[in-house]
Amino acid sequence: MMIKLLCFIKNNFIKFSILFLFLLSSNSYSQCAGSGNTITICDIQNPVNSNINLFSLLGGSPTAGGVWIDNSKPLEESIFNGILDVQKIKNSGVYTYTYVQDPSVCTNNTATITVNIGPYSGVPSPNVSTCDDVESFNLFSAFDGTKIAPQQNGTWKDSNGVVLLGNTINPKTLGEGNYSYTYTVPALATCPAQSATVFITVFRKPVSGVASNLILCSTDNLALYKNLNLHDRLSNEDAGGRWADVSGTNQITSTNDNKIDVENIYNTRGAGIYSFVYTVLSSNPICNNTQSTVLIVIEEPLNFTGSTLVVNSDICENEIATATYTATLRKGPQAIPDGNYDVSYRISNGTTTNNITVNGNFVNGTFTFNVNSIYLQAVGNYTFTITNIINKASRGACSNILGTISDVLTISPLPKINTATIKIDPICKGLAAQVEISGNTNLSNGTYRINYNLSGDNTATNQQLDITVTNGVALFSIPANLIPNVGTNTTFSITNITNLTTGCTNTSTLSKVFTVKALPNVAAVTVNANNICLAQTATVQLSGLGSLTNITVDYSLTGTNTLSNQTVTLTVNAGNASFTIPASALVNAGNTTVILNSILDNSNGCSAVALNKTKSFLVNSIPTNPATNSFSFCKNDLKTIANLTPSGSQYQWFDSVSSTTALSASTILVTGNYYVKEVNSTTGCESGRTVIAVTINESDAPILATDGQNFCGLDQPKVQDLSNRTTVDDALVWFDALQNGNQLAANVLLKDGMTYYGYNFTSSTNCYSNALEVTISLSNCDVTPDFFTPDGFSPNGDMVNDTFRIPKIEFIYPDFALEIFDRYGNVLFKGNKNKLEWDGKNSDYKIGIDGIAPNGVYFYVLHLNKGNKKPVQGKLYLNR
Structure with missing residues (x-):
């Protein structure tokens, strides 16, 4: 039966796994597999726990011959013999093992044993140590290897309770000392947590130091190293070590010797590499001895002078x-x-x-x-x-x-000139032609030989010429004897060019057509020029130029102004042309003569000398710049140009230095610069412009704070209180009318409904600002206290209690309305803030004798009209 079941499991793995899961979910149990059970093992180290027969733990009446499955493993690895060694399980936890019978034997053929494996933290080894050059130490190696290894699902903490990440420490980082680490495996089921503490001693490795080799050239001052302390070539080394001369220089003579003579080494042994070893012995059996080697390197320089x-x-x-x-x-x-x-x-x-x-x-x-x-x-x-x-x-x-x-x-480049620019200006008959080669060439500075031909109006073949190139430009001449004929079709062609320095030669197709021209006729030319003012240009008119269309004139000046050989290019229209002499050339007043020296016809480049072509003209002086001062006015004065000096028909005023339109005398002044000039009525010459500053002083109008016109009459506000509600920092003055008003003192009481006019007065300029107009309200009281209502009055004309009035009612309840009735309900008086007092007459309503109310009791109704307050009713006694 067992063989049959094993074959079934092996050959039908997937089907079995599905069947197995189905069997595990069954709630029915068969006597052939027995019944499940649960055990908890806390004493892992007990030898009996290394050989637990799971079959013996089954309940019911299990039949032998089934298969045990370890549910913690993959299916293909889970079948085992049912003997459980708890001490080999690496982690504490809950493990299940299922006993399976051949499904053909019984219907419910599985039973599961649940084993709670408690924590086991192992047995630390005594005297665990390592060296401080170790960078990774596994704390599990600190457990006694002869005992059961600790489970792996615990947590390590250092002596400060800090949890470690993993199970390793870095002795190199920790340094020399004694350290303890506690390993804890957490509680499980009824088994409490277990902990074990290992003690690690980190020994210090001897330090032979970091060597710094001494590399010298024989040309260095070796005398500086006659008494070299080898310890100076080490850093951070332990004391007490020994030096050894491994190169045989005999510089180390004892176990305590640490000094060498480098100069002597070179003098006796020459250039080379010499080794000296420093050894430090370990003071403990855990760490190894260490050594550091210092090299003394002496080299000779190589001399390549003259190479x-x-x-x-x-x-x-x-x-x-x-x-x-x-x-x-x-x-x-x-x-x-x-x-x-x-x-x-x-x-x-x-x-x-x-x-x-x-x-x-x-x-x-x-x-x-x-x-x-x-x-x-x-x-x-x-x-x-x-x-x-x-x-x-x-x-x-x-x-x-x-x-x-x-x-x-x-x-060296081949001389390349095919894409160069060749320039030959038109020439006049009998002159050599000046040739310029420039532009797109690769010609370096030097001497070149060209071969060229002439064809067309003038002919010549196989001509040779040496030329000099400077900064990419070659200038040379075609001899005049080779171009004797006038015409527009003489062709200059270069056939070959050779660099005489490099010997590199190249062919050329570069050519240029040029013209041989005649001279212009200027015999009929006349010159004219008008009088001018200093600092003006002078216009010179030329006439009699005939058919010329474009010319260049060479002229000079003599007289009070002199100038030599100035040239100007002109367009000729119907035989006439003109040019200007710049003002910079005409700096002296007096008679000046312009002399026409020559005229160049720009259409053919030929020039003719102009004999006896002159004209004199007068350079007039200009008035001096007017003298004046700056002005300061108040804006409200509305000053105009007429208020500025100097004044007169010869003076013109402008609002900018470049303006050409003079300002009228009625122009209102504004703050800024103004410019004045003088014009000579005879010569028309003008002076320069003198600038003055005009300042129109304007004080900022006072600005009233929001609701600044509202006061409470109970406070008896004054003019000064109104000033305090403006933005003015300077003197602020108040008037009771916009025009011809009275200036008010600061302690004058404000009146309700009255309009006041405030001005910002600046004493430094004596100027007033625009007016601030404020109409006062005295009913802006924030409180509504109780008020006193008289219960009688005596209108007998003795100036004492002659009227009935409710004190301060107009401030507390500014919208109040008062009605007074007689005992028959007739209205005798209606009052408000504009009608505050009742004098005991009822002339408004014509009740009583002559409108005079008799002595007696009267009734009033006071409508407060504020805050939803109810009207107040009462009675008063009139006694004359």
Whole structure:
């Protein structure tokens, strides 16, 4: 049956897993598998827990021969023999094991044993130690390996209760000392948590220090190191170690010796590498001894003075694609040892620099290397300069002596002028033609030879001429004897050009057509000029220019103003033209003569001398600038231009320095600059403009604070209280009328409904601002206290209690209404804030004899009209 079940499980794994889950969910139990059970194991270390027969824990009447399944493992690994070793389970927890019978034997064929495996924290080892050069120490290694290993699902804490991340510590970070760590596995079921504390001793490793090698050149001042303390070449080392001379220099003579004579080492043994070892013994059996080695390196500099560099070879531009280059570096008179070297060199053409290092061997004082043509792809002078030479066997203690080692390789351009600009100005008959070649060429400074032909109106063949190019421009002449004929069609053609320095030659198709012209006729020309004022330009009119259309005039001035050989280009219209002489040339008053020297016809470039062509004119002086002062007015005075001085018909005023429109005398002044000039009525000459500052003083009008007109009459507000409610910082004056009003003192009481006019007065300018108009209200009382209502009055004319009035009612209840009735209900009086007193007459209503109310009791109703208060009723007694 067991074999059958195992085969069934093996061959039908997926089906079995589904069936197994179904069986586990069954609530029916069969005697063939027994019944489940639960046990809790807290004493993991008990030997009996290493061999628990799960079958013996089944209830009911289980039948042997079934299969045990460990539910904590994958199905394919879960079948085992039913003997449980709790001590091999790595974590505490709840584990279930299911006993399964062949489903063909019984219907309910499974039973599960639940095992609660409690915590076990292990047994620490005594005397656990490590060295402080260890960077990772596993705390589980601090447990006694002969005992049961601790479970793995616990937590480590240090002696401060800080939980560790993982189970390792870093002794190197902790440093020398004693440390304790507690490992706790949490409680489970009825089993309490277990803890175990391990004690770790971290021993200090001996420190031999960090060595700093001494690298010297023989040219250094070695006498500075005659008594070198080797400890100075170490840092942070332990004391008490020993130095050993492993190079055999005999500088260390005892176990306590730590000083050497570097100069003596070099003098007796020469350049080389010398080793000295410092050893510190460990004071404990845990850490190893340590050693540090100090190297004394002495090198000799190499002297390349007088060395030469040859880079082969100069070429022309058309050879770039196929050129190869080799450089040879040869030593000077000093010996250079054979060996492997890094040679650094620089290639520079003035705009681009490439630094290259090549490696190779010096053999018999010669170092040969190839130059990559990638660096030499354009025309130019390439300077090769050796920048460093390093023997690969060297430590770089010495700076080798180079001097200047360089060579220049030139890639010369073919002279290219086909896209150049060739300029030949039209010439007059009998003159040499000036030729200029410029623009798009590659011609460097130097001498070139050209071959050229002339054709058209003038002919010549196979002419040769050496030309000089400076800054890309070549200037030369075609001899006059080769161009004797007038015309517009002489062609100059270059067929070949050669650089006489590089020998590079190129063909050319560059050509230019030029003109040979005749001279202009200026015999009928006349000159005219009008009188001017100083600082003005003078206009010169020319006439009699005939058919000329565009000319350049050369003229001079004599007389009170002198000027030599000035030129100006003019357009001629119907034989007339004009030009201006700048004011800067006419700085002196008096008679000046303009002289016409020559006229150049710009249409053909020929010039003719103009004889006896002159004209005199007068340069008049200008008035001096007017003298005046600045002015200050009040805005309200409405001052005008007429109020400024100087005044008169010869003076004109402007509101800007460049304005051409004079201001009228009625123009209202504003703050700013004004400009005045004088005009001479005879010559029309004008002075310069004098600037004055006009200041229109204006005081800011007072601004009343929000609701500043509202007061409470109970406070008996005064004019000063009104001032306090404005923005004015200067003197503020008040009047009782806008025009011709009376100025009010600060202590005058304000009147309800009256309008006041306030002005900001500035004493420094004696100017008033615009008026602030304020109408006062005295009914703005924030409180409504009780008021007194008289119960009688005696209108007998004795000036005592002659009227009935409710004191202060108009301030407390400004909208009040008062009605007084007689005993028959007739209204005798209606009062409000504008009608405060009843004099005992009823003339408004014509009741009683002559409108006089008789003695007696009267009734009143007072409507407060504020805050929803109810009317007040009462009675009063009138007694004459």
